[in-house]
Amino acid sequence: NGPVRVNMANVDSPLQIFVRAKKKINDIFVEIDDYVKDAVSFMHAVSGEKGIATPQDVANVEAYVSKVQAIREVLKRDHMKVAFFGRTSNGKSTVINAMLHDKILPSGIGHTTNCFLQVEGSDTNEAFLRTDGSEEKLNVQSVSQLGHALCASRLQECSLVHVYWPRELCALLRDDVVLVDSPGVDVTPNLDEWIDQYCLDADVFVLVANAESTLMVTEKNFFHKVSTKISQPNIFILNNRWDASASEPEYLDQVRTQHANRCVDFLSRELRVCSPKEAEERIFFISAKEALLTRMREREKPVSSPILADGHQVRYFEFVDFERKFEECISQSAVRTKFAQHSRRGKNIAADVMAALEQVYNSATDRKTTMVEKQRLLHEQLSAIEEQLTTITRQMKDKINRMVESVEHKVSLTLSQ
Numbered sequence: 001n002g003p004v005r006v007n008m009a010n011v012d013s014p015l016q017i018f019v020r021a022k023k024k025i026n027d028i029f030v031e032i033d034d035y036v037k038d039a040v041s042f043m044h045a046v047s048g049e050k051g052i053a054t055p056q057d058v059a060n061v062e063a064y065v066s067k068v069q070a071i072r073e074v075l076k077r078d079h080m081k082v083a084f085f086g087r088t089s090n091g092k093s094t095v096i097n098a099m100l101h102d103k104i105l106p107s108g109i110g111h112t113t114n115c116f117l118q119v120e121g122s123d124t125n126e127a128f129l130r131t132d133g134s135e136e137k138l139n140v141q142s143v144s145q146l147g148h149a150l151c152a153s154r155l156q157e158c159s160l161v162h163v164y165w166p167r168e169l170c171a172l173l174r175d176d177v178v179l180v181d182s183p184g185v186d187v188t189p190n191l192d193e194w195i196d197q198y199c200l201d202a203d204v205f206v207l208v209a210n211a212e213s214t215l216m217v218t219e220k221n222f223f224h225k226v227s228t229k230i231s232q233p234n235i236f237i238l239n240n241r242w243d244a245s246a247s248e249p250e251y252l253d254q255v256r257t258q259h260a261n262r263c264v265d266f267l268s269r270e271l272r273v274c275s276p277k278e279a280e281e282r283i284f285f286i287s288a289k290e291a292l293l294t295r296m297r298e299r300e301k302p303v304s305s306p307i308l309a310d311g312h313q314v315r316y317f318e319f320v321d322f323e324r325k326f327e328e329c330i331s332q333s334a335v336r337t338k339f340a341q342h343s344r345r346g347k348n349i350a351a352d353v354m355a356a357l358e359q360v361y362n363s364a365t366d367r368k369t370t371m372v373e374k375q376r377l378l379h380e381q382l383s384a385i386e387e388q389l390t391t392i393t394r395q396m397k398d399k400i401n402r403m404v405e406s407v408e409h410k411v412s413l414t415l416s417q
C-alpha cells in the first residue's frame, strides 16, 4: 500500500477562503516589494551629485525594503492553528487522526501524549520530527516509530514536538492547517504556561470531551483561563465516544439533550464566548474511533476492525458536519486576525514611501522655483547695467566730441594767427 494522495482540487472546502486570501495578500506584497525597490532606485538616481534627495531620504526609503521582506517571510509561514484539549484518553489523538484521514499520532493506552505535538505539512515527501528549538530532523516512517521516538526523547510536559507529515497526503495539511495535540488537562497544573506558549495564536480550540461522563471541572477551568487571555476564543466541544450510546438506545435522546444543554450553558453563560444559538452550532456528538476506521477503510488501509455499532453512519455524518463548521470558522478567523494586520501595515508602507517620494518631488520643485527667481533677478541686474553702460557711453561720446571740437577750434585758431 503506497501513500494515498489527496484529491488536489478541493475547491469547495471553506479552507479555501484562507488559502485564496493568503495567495492574494502574498501577491500584493510582491507588488509592494517592487514598488519600494523602484522608489529606492529613483532615490539613488536623484541623490549624490544631483543633490535632489539627501542621503537621509535614501536611507529612509531603503529601510522599507527589509521591513517588506520580513512581512513577506511571516506571510509565507502564516497558517491556521487548531489546538485540542481534554482529559487523557478522551480521544484527542484519535480525533486528529480521523481529521487527517490516517493514523499519524500514536493513540491508546501506553501512548499518552506527555508533551505538545504539533502536526504540520512537510514540503518534502518525508515525514519527520523536530523538537522545538532544535534543527535536528528525526525521520519517522510509521506511527509506532513516532511513538517510540517520543518516549525515547524523554520530553518535558511543556515541550513542543513538531511532526511534519507530507502535505500531499492530507487535505488539511495541504491547506495550511496546523493541529496541536496537548497533554491531558488532568495531568498537569501548568495551564497558564501552556496557554502563553502554545495557544495565544490558536484560531480555534477543540475540547474533546467524553460523552460517557459530564464535563469535568479541570476541563472547564482550562477554558476559563483561555477566555481570560484571549478575547472571544472560538471553542468547539466534541462529545466523543458517542458510539457507547448505541448500547443504550432508549436513553440516547435524553442523554444527548442533557449533555447538549450543559455544553451550551458552559459556552454561552459561563464563558460568555457566544450566544446560546451559536453555541448549539459548536457542539457535536461523534465517535472519532469510528470516523478514523471509516476513513482508513476508504483509503484501503489495513484495519483490524470490529463491526461498527448501530447508528455509526449518523455519527459519521455528524463528524463531517463538525469538520465543515470547523473549517468555516478557522479560515474566517485566521483571515481576520492574521491578514487584517498585514494589510494595514502594507497600506502604511505604501503611504510612507509615497510621502517620501512626494517630499523629494516638492524639494526639487522648490529648487526649480528658486533657480528661476535667481535667473530673473540676474536678468534685471544685467539690464540695469546695460542701461547704465549705454548712458555712460553716450556721455563719453558727447564729451569726446566736445573735446575734439574744442581741440579743432584751438588748432584752427592757432593756424589762423
Ligand code: GDP
Binding pocket: 086, 087, 088, 089, 090, 091, 092, 093, 094, 095, 106, 107, 108, 109, 111, 112, 113, 240, 241, 242, 243, 244, 286, 287, 288, 289, 290
Ligand atoms: P487522548 O489521550 O485524548 O489522545 O486519547 P486517544 O486518542 O489516545 O484515545 C484513547 C483510547 O480511546 C484509544 O484506545 C482509542 O482507540 C479510544 N477511543 C478514542 N475515540 C474513541 C471513540 O470514539 N469510541 C471509542 N469506543 N473509543 C475511542
